[in-house]
Amino acid sequence: MTTTLTLLIPSDWPQQRRDCHWLLHAGDGRVLSRGCSEPAHWPGIGAADGEARRCDLLLAGRQVAGHVGRLPKNRLTQEVAAAALEEQLLDAPEQLLFAIGPAAADGSCTVGVIARQRLEGLLGVLRELGLEVRSAWPLGLALPPGHGWLLGGELNLALPEHGFVALPVADDWLSGLPASATPLAIALPETPTPDIRRALDLAESTGRLCCGAPDNAPPAPAGPGFLVGPLAPPTRRLALLRPFLPAARLAAGLLLGGLLLAAAQWGWHAWQVRTYRQEIASTFRQIQPQAAMVDPLLQLQRQVDALRRRNGQLADDDFLRLADALSALPAGSIEIQEMQFAGGRLELAARLADDGIERLQAAASQRGLSLQVTENSGSGDQRSTKLLLSRGGTQ
Known part of the structure; x- marks a missing residue:
């Protein structure tokens, strides 16, 4: 009291x-x-x-x-x-x-x-x-x-x-x-x-x-x-806020109830998604037990790439699309020693400036590409870095 x-x-x-x-x-x-x-x-x-x-x-x-x-x-x-x-x-x-x-x-x-x-x-x-x-x-x-x-x-x-x-x-x-x-x-x-x-x-x-x-x-x-x-x-802040405490408690209760309902709804939807995917996979294997299942998003991306090439446009995993990320680096900040392109993946060994990897990472992210540093060897001017550029999300 x-x-x-x-x-x-x-x-x-x-x-x-x-x-x-x-x-x-x-x-x-x-x-x-x-x-x-x-x-x-x-x-x-x-x-x-x-x-x-x-x-x-x-x-x-x-x-x-x-x-x-x-x-x-x-x-x-x-x-x-x-x-x-x-x-x-x-x-x-x-x-x-x-x-x-x-x-x-x-x-x-x-x-x-x-x-x-x-x-x-x-x-x-x-x-x-x-x-x-x-x-x-x-x-x-x-x-x-x-x-x-x-x-x-x-x-x-x-x-x-x-x-x-x-x-x-x-x-x-x-x-x-x-x-x-x-x-x-x-x-x-x-x-x-x-x-x-x-x-x-x-x-x-x-x-x-x-x-x-x-x-x-x-x-x-x-x-x-x-x-x-x-x-x-x-001035006691609590004393100033005391007239609003009943309304604040009611609002907090409603908010908590809404969050609990939203969490329950999200869990229900996630369970439904898993169930439907399992049903689709089970039905597919029953109909075509010998066929390989293909990721629908990957299949759709391949079809989009094919349509782009057919109309003279670059696909996301074309060489020029991947190499475009290198153009974001200032002149003289990269010395390419080796480059290979195959299967939509561009691998290269190069000497980079101190901030070269950060700049290249930002350029790749801006273009929706994935950049991985696979190896770092040497030190100083003799340091060599191996990089892998690919379509975004591709490992």
Whole structure:
């Protein structure tokens, strides 16, 4: 079963802490298991098959910032987001990466911002652990409006209207909470420290918050998020082809069935040919037991040759037809020492240039003739080669 690991990365991981919360999702989005542990205890780490575990990142805390802006609906790119938020950014746009959330009814959208160096460092650590990161999003963009998660002593809150914030739960932190007509729902996936617990109790007593254990894990939004350009996840060819697999299996089955039928038909025809030939030979011997059987193709060729000669044309085994192959050799590349012609076969002994045999073989093949090298003797300038030219297919 295909599963995906979702890591909720706090802002101090892995410099000050080694553990982080994780969720294991099934292919249909169901949460199979969850926990908080160090990388050695994450599901799939160090798997025996050596295949990289696919994972999604939800980045929490002050490592990501949320901004609200209006972007053209048909141009939701990093460059457009950087230009739209340039006045709100503290660092140069080329040092940052942007994750663009869905647009609201009024056309505005929330944009998550993270330092490129920070994300590249996280990806390098996870790659060394054998993880293939397919998306990275701010946790605030994965939470429903008015909901929050407490991770690593920081409250990650999706604002009721637009945007998200990350507040450290410390002195006078309540002043940073946004005004809301209803208490903000805060999930506590980890046990807070006594100081944080007292701060949360104070906020609950004033009706600002409503804390409890998380009922549902926040799913990562669709898309790569921050992972664009050089950081984009590798495309899995199998994933692109998966919708076509049923049709491909059907086509492969039909092709295999067709090949099997063709092979069976070919075998049947071959058996019929052998049977008919045996019947013809048996019938011929019964009718004329003393007569010699003649190859019909050879007999037909002889009749064609006779008709050619009768009409003043050359037959395939005439001397001039066979000797014509020698004309393809360059002048001076062959020295004929001896030549004999009999029975449609031209035998000659000659000295040839180094590539003479290859040239003569090509010329004979082009004219439908057969060339055989019957003997090679001597060496250097004294090397002599005996050749046999005949009608194509004649040995």
